Amino acid sequence: MKLSTLAAVLSPSLLTSLCSALSLSDIKRVTTLPTLTDKFIIEVTDASKIPTKRELSDATAHEKLCAYLEDRGISYDVNKEFDSEIFVGASVTLSSPEDVEAIKANTGIVTIRPVRTYPRPASVKLETLAEGEDADVQTTHILTGVDKLHAQGIYGAGIKIGILDTGIDYTHPALGGGFGEGFKVVGGYDFVGDDYTGSNEPVPDSDPLDQCAGHGTHVAGIIAADPDNPYSISGVAYEASISAYRVFGCSGFVSDDVLVDALIRGFEDGQDILTLSLGGTDGWTEGTTSVLTSRIAQTGKIVTIAAGNDGSSGSWYSSGPGNGIDAISVASLDNTAIILQNATVGGVDRNPITYYSFTPFPVSETLPIYAISNDTTIVDDACNELPDTTPDLTPYLVIVRRGTCTFVTKLANIAAKGGRYAFIYDNGNGFTAIDVGNYNATLIQAADGEFLVNEFASGANITITYPQEGASTNFPDPTGGLISSFTSYGPSNDFYFKPAVAAPGGNILSTLPLNGYGIASGTSMATPFLAGSAALLLSVKGTAPEVALGARSLFQSTAHIVSTSHTDGDPAQTVTQQGAGLVNVFDAIYATTIISPTELILNDTAHLVDTFTITISNTGTESKDYTLSDVPAGTALTVESGTILASLGPVPLSTDYASVAFSEDSFTLGAGESTIVTVTITPPEGVDASVFPVYSGFIQAISGSEIVHATYLGLAASLYDKKVIDDTDYLFGFVIPAIINADGDIQEEPTNYTFVEGDFPSILFRFAFGTPLFNLELVDIDTTLENGSLKRRGVSFVPEAASIAPTSVGSIGSFQYYPRNDENGNAYYLLSLEEPTFVDGTVIPNGAYRVLLSALKVTGDPSNEDDYESWLSDIVGVEVPAES
Ligand SMILES: *[C@@H]1O[C@H](CO)[C@@H](O)[C@H](O)[C@H]1NC(C)=O
Ligand SMILES: *[C@@H]1O[C@H](CO)[C@@H](O)[C@H](O)[C@H]1NC(C)=O
Numbered sequence: 001m002k003l004s005t006l007a008a009v010l011s012p013s014l015l016t017s018l019c020s021a022l023s024l025s026d027i028k029r030v031t032t033l034p035t036l037t038d039k040f041i042i043e044v045t046d047a048s049k050i051p052t053k054r055e056l057s058d059a060t061a062h063e064k065l066c067a068y069l070e071d072r073g074i075s076y077d078v079n080k081e082f083d084s085e086i087f088v089g090a091s092v093t094l095s096s097p098e099d100v101e102a103i104k105a106n107t108g109i110v111t112i113r114p115v116r117t118y119p120r121p122a123s124v125k126l127e128t129l130a131e132g133e134d135a136d137v138q139t140t141h142i143l144t145g146v147d148k149l150h151a152q153g154i155y156g157a158g159i160k161i162g163i164l165d166t167g168i169d170y171t172h173p174a175l176g177g178g179f180g181e182g183f184k185v186v187g188g189y190d191f192v193g194d195d196y197t198g199s200n201e202p203v204p205d206s207d208p209l210d211q212c213a214g215h216g217t218h219v220a221g222i223i224a225a226d227p228d229n230p231y232s233i234s235g236v237a238y239e240a241s242i243s244a245y246r247v248f249g250c251s252g253f254v255s256d257d258v259l260v261d262a263l264i265r266g267f268e269d270g271q272d273i274l275t276l277s278l279g280g281t282d283g284w285t286e287g288t289t290s291v292l293t294s295r296i297a298q299t300g301k302i303v304t305i306a307a308g309n310d311g312s313s314g315s316w317y318s319s320g321p322g323n324g325i326d327a328i329s330v331a332s333l334d335n336t337a338i339i340l341q342n343a344t345v346g347g348v349d350r351n352p353i354t355y356y357s358f359t360p361f362p363v364s365e366t367l368p369i370y371a372i373s374n375d376t377t378i379v380d381d382a383c384n385e386l387p388d389t390t391p392d393l394t395p396y397l398v399i400v401r402r403g404t405c406t407f408v409t410k411l412a413n414i415a416a417k418g419g420r421y422a423f424i425y426d427n428g429n430g431f432t433a434i435d436v437g438n439y440n441a442t443l444i445q446a447a448d449g450e451f452l453v454n455e456f457a458s459g460a461n462i463t464i465t466y467p468q469e470g471a472s473t474n475f476p477d478p479t480g481g482l483i484s485s486f487t488s489y490g491p492s493n494d495f496y497f498k499p500a501v502a503a504p505g506g507n508i509l510s511t512l513p514l515n516g517y518g519i520a521s522g523t524s525m526a527t528p529f530l531a532g533s534a535a536l537l538l539s540v541k542g543t544a545p546e547v548a549l550g551a552r553s554l555f556q557s558t559a560h561i562v563s564t565s566h567t568d569g570d571p572a573q574t575v576t577q578q579g580a581g582l583v584n585v586f587d588a589i590y591a592t593t594i595i596s597p598t599e600l601i602l603n604d605t606a607h608l609v610d611t612f613t614i615t616i617s618n619t620g621t622e623s624k625d626y627t628l629s630d631v632p633a634g635t636a637l638t639v640e641s642g643t644i645l646a647s648l649g650p651v652p653l654s655t656d657y658a659s660v661a662f663s664e665d666s667f668t669l670g671a672g673e674s675t676i677v678t679v680t681i682t683p684p685e686g687v688d689a690s691v692f693p694v695y696s697g698f699i700q701a702i703s704g705s706e707i708v709h710a711t712y713l714g715l716a717a718s719l720y721d722k723k724v725i726d727d728t729d730y731l732f733g734f735v736i737p738a739i740i741n742a743d744g745d746i747q748e749e750p751t752n753y754t755f756v757e758g759d760f761p762s763i764l765f766r767f768a769f770g771t772p773l774f775n776l777e778l779v780d781i782d783t784t785l786e787n788g789s790l791k792r793r794g795v796s797f798v799p800e801a802a803s804i805a806p807t808s809v810g811s812i813g814s815f816q817y818y819p820r821n822d823e824n825g826n827a828y829y830l831l832s833l834e835e836p837t838f839v840d841g842t843v844i845p846n847g848a849y850r851v852l853l854s855a856l857k858v859t860g861d862p863s864n865e866d867d868y869e870s871w872l873s874d875i876v877g878v879e880v881p882a883e884s
């Protein structure tokens with residue numbers, strides 16, 4: 001049995017980050033492009049403008065769309081029609097993906113976007129608790145003022161919340177114990193069925209019960225768990241009415257077309273709030289679901305969406321659909337207390353020892369201890385094979401110091417001597433979840449380990465017992481109250497303010513299927529917390545569209561600034577990870593000062609907006625004196641110095657701050673009065689633009705104990721200067737982009753491919769930064785590059801330099817709005833050219849070509865060839881044998 005599997009819960013990065021570079025053998029010659037599929041979502045912006053040869057004056061939008069496709073000879077299947085005031089269109093499968101080009105060629109009447117899939121943010125690893133554990137003190141409610149609203153009897157009554165997730169186990173007693181009118185979970189729909197994975201056919205039905213996945217049940221409890229339960233937890237808005245829109249099966253992903261369907265249903269069902277604890281790396285605001293969630297928000301509904309759990313991947317890695325411009329993207333904050341277990345010490349008089357596990361070690365024997373070293377200063381304890389003098393360790397709990405080698409190495413050496421159980425004591429690096437592979441081991445604090453070793457060395461007969469009940473302890477989390485390190489960093493590549501605001505999401509106790517309870521971490525947990533907070537706001541202020549439209553600003557302006565550490569004087573966490581700060585729902589509801597706007601976006605140096613007019617209003621009943629001040633946040637050094645690659649998280653911060661000037665920095669406002677102040681923000685000077693520093697901070701308006709703020713964000717560099725194509729050997733140890741040949745090796749010299757029995761080329765590339773548009777094409781072998789850029793693109797370009805060959809033979813792919821790659825799950829892109837055809841379906845004639853990859857720089861002009869970066873391959877020959 002595996003006793004400790006906590007790493008995924010607390011720090012998703014621990015499990016997913018690569019310790020070393022990838023190698024060639026890791027690459028499967030299978031196309032890995034998130035959007036290369038035959039499924040597309042077509043949106044009909046104005047059906048009356050669809051030109052069809054046939055006259056269809058009374059036809060529906062869908063009939064016109066179909067007639068339009070048929071008139072163009074486009075062969076398609078309609079998977080789903082969408083017909084709502086917020087979205088009219090269809091999800092279609094095209095029998096030839098190249099028909100996209102034919103549809104695109106008639107833009108102005110429709111948009112067409114590839115269907116992509118979204119995971120639920122990866123960290124979610126549920127630790128279930130045994131019945132009868134100690135009650136949680138609901139620290140998350142105290143952190144955010146929810147406790148004070150509950151004390152006033154505000155529980156979100158009358159507000160309708162739709163949860164798009166894995167469904168809900170509504171049979172759970174804390175979640176109402178039933179489904180439909182009169183129950184807590186009043187409605188919903190299952191769009192997919194248990195077996196849906198994101199790539200197969202959904203099998204919908206009307207029952208959104210979740211008894212296999214659990215994620216949605218945990219999410220639902222954070223919003224709506226009734227307080228009378230064994231753990232005394234309660235949802236943020238437990239009198240709200242919940243609808244469960246099930247978009248995930250028991251495992252896997254959800255694709256855009258299902259999400260569009262569920263979002264439209266939620267909108268049409270009249271939900272006041274829609275919440276989505278899901279998302280995937282995106283970087284842009286342009287995906288179908290990002291656009292649609294934003295559109296729903298614009299109608300006066302609140303849409304909360306997870307910011308993503310890719311903090312370890314660094315900046316510019318915001319998640320879709322959380323990128324929806326008017327949606328609220330939610331960052332996570334670590335809970336202040338963690339539920340851990342105590343072990344009892346025998347043989348000496350000693351307080352219990354807290355060990356890092358949510359659940360008791362399932363060991364009922366009392367174990368004597370054995371210390372590998374009697375000297376607690378030995379740094380590489382058990383990093384090497386243990387000496388022959390070591391006894392058989394089978395009967396013992398082994399005590400070993402953290403450090404030098406991996407935990408698993410130490411535990412393997414201990415296991416080689418029969419050791420089955422170990423306590424690893426900390427060396428000062430922190431008390432946290434650790435990766436122990438399949439071994440029965442966990443971390444204890446340094447002082448406890450030193451005590452045990454010293455007692456052992458002095459010959460004391462010490463034992464450890466693991467009580468199986470009643471030994472849970474509320475341990476103060478050292479990172480409690482700080483932004484969870486797993487929260488994805490923004491901003492978006494088009495410089496939108498992502499994430500918007502933070503809520504508790506690290507170490508959250510909530511409901512699980514089959515009457516269970518458990519702890520999970522992720523922006524998935526922070527998102528429903530904000531949805532519940534929004535329900536409290538609406539239940540007090542009403543559900544009029546103006547209230548919902550102002551909700552994000554209200555949460556942002558009254559949020560509390562989160563620091564980078566618990567050390568006084570350390571800077572505030574970058575806005576690119578905390579957004580406008582930790583939500584305080586009580587302050588949001590009772591604020592009597594309104595500041596607007598709340599997001600001051602300076603953009604990059606090439607598009608700098610540095611002067612803002614902000615309005616401060618006293619909506620209270622008494623006159624107030626205000627002072628304005630600037631609280632800078634740490635400046636995020638988003639690119640690693642001397643490289644073109646993003647700094648991994650936690651992103652290094654500097655204290656090179658912007659400077660801020662006010663037209664007026666103190667004033668008095670009578671009840672109901674407003675004033676307008678001009679704020680001029682000057683980006684930090686003398687900083688190294690090559691590390692793409694993102695500066696940020698807060699403009700506070702303070703009146704007595706009331707503080708509201710507007711939050712600013714800018715880049716002290718030009719995004720146009722950011723290199724997009726990774727042309728280094730950083731990840732693989734060989735320089736990319738590269739062509740991978742039929743043997744899976746790098747093509748080092750001109751090579752012919754027959755396209756028979758797996759003999760085809762694959763194009764391997766990575767992006768160091770997102771790109772709004774990239775193309776792959778075959779070009780004449782005489783084409784050359786000058787300083788990495790090709791002075792010629794499609795036919796509309798006039799060659800600028802005589803040395804540049806003007807011949808593109810044909811496109812093999814054109815892709816929009818791609819995110820950069822990271823070092824985890826999205827490490828590279830690969831396009832396998834399995835058939836000798838261009839993207840328009842025509843056959844590539846036998847002959848010799850080069851592959852040209854060209855990527856548009858961020859903020860570049862797609863029609864300007866100078867705005868592309870290019871890479872040109874060695875000669876790739878197409879030599880398809882004649883049919884015999
Ligand atoms: C757990 O151990 C800690 C440290 O000895 C102690 O402060 C705490 O009271 C213990 N809790 C329980 C429930 O035994
Ligand atoms: C972990 O402990 C269980 C019993 O609790 C035991 O069966 C198993 O072999 C142990 N695992 C290892 C790797 O020692």
Ligand SMILES: *[C@@H]1O[C@H](CO)[C@@H](O)[C@H](O)[C@H]1NC(C)=O
Nearest residue numbers: 372373374456457458459460
């Ligand atoms: C540590 O101390 C114990 C008790 O005095 C002794 O039995 C053991 O041999 C010592 N271990 C080492 C490695 O010296």
Ligand SMILES: *[C@@H]1O[C@H](CO)[C@@H](O)[C@H](O)[C@H]1NC(C)=O
Nearest residue numbers: 346347366368460461462463
């Ligand atoms: C050590 O303690 C255990 C349990 O308290 C006891 O069974 C054992 O006899 C003791 N051994 C010695 C050498 O005192």
Ligand SMILES: *[C@@H]1O[C@H](CO)[C@@H](O)[C@H](O)[C@H]1NC(C)=O
Nearest residue numbers: 494495496601603604607859
């Ligand atoms: C930042 O500037 C770019 C280039 O003009 C623009 O495309 C983008 O929309 C701007 N971002 C915001 C949030 O205004």
Ligand SMILES: *[C@@H]1O[C@H](CO)[C@@H](O)[C@H](O)[C@H]1NC(C)=O
Nearest residue numbers: 749750751752753877878879
């Ligand atoms: C590729 O095929 C062409 C045409 O058959 C031939 O001329 C050329 O030498 C071949 N190149 C290689 C590298 O084999």
Ligand SMILES: *[C@@H]1O[C@H](CO)[C@@H](O)[C@H](O)[C@H]1NC(C)=O
Nearest residue numbers: 785786787788789791800801
């Ligand atoms: C290419 O780079 C060289 C050396 O930096 C420079 O002298 C030359 O002007 C560049 N050419 C173009 C077309 O930018």
